[in-house]
Amino acid sequence: MIQTMIVKLTKDVNVEEIKKADMGPYYAIRDTAVYPADSTGNPWTASYVSSTGDPIADLYNDMAAEKKAKAVYENLLKLTDDALLKDALRFLLEREIVHFKRFGEALRSVEEYNQSKRIY
Template sequence: MIYQLTEGATVEQLEAAGLGTFYAIRNGALFPADPNGVPWTATYIQAHADPVADLHEDMAAEQKARATYEHLLNLAEDPGAKDALRFLREREVVHFQRFGEALRIVQEYQQAKKVY
């Protein structure tokens, strides 16, 4: 999406959009980072070796991503970008639902009487 929106942009247009430093370092290469330019790191992944805690963490991450897509939709003007953002937002909703189903299954298993 970023490539599509910046394809063919001049250096002057990138600078005017606040992307001059990004261009200087990476040209048009993709680089996983948050909107503030903070690079992605594995420290963002939360795991506790407790399936209930981990699934709740996963569900929270999906809701945060959904909210971010909604905020991006409010900022976007390009119809193609808005369509892509709507798709991604709905995908987060489905992920949240699937994690919720997995949580229910795990909790039912944990509560079931085990007979050996």
């Protein structure tokens, strides 16, 4: 969604505005195309998605990722004064909060299951 926001914000931008925003190197390689990358230009890679096979470790990892995403949205909100963009970012931020809570609930369920007595 963030990449879509960037495309929408830059679709009618002229080259002079791109230069002024110090986005010349990005434009030279990609024009205004969507290119999933972090703020320093590192491309998205599947290595960002990790799984250990241990549901407790994976749920903690998922919860940490949600907290990191929330922090990114909070920082992005500070970087714009566009009201519509802020609304979209607030929605995404709230979604991260809900995801964090749901992963926490799942973690409690797994921990309760692991601590329960099983009779076979």
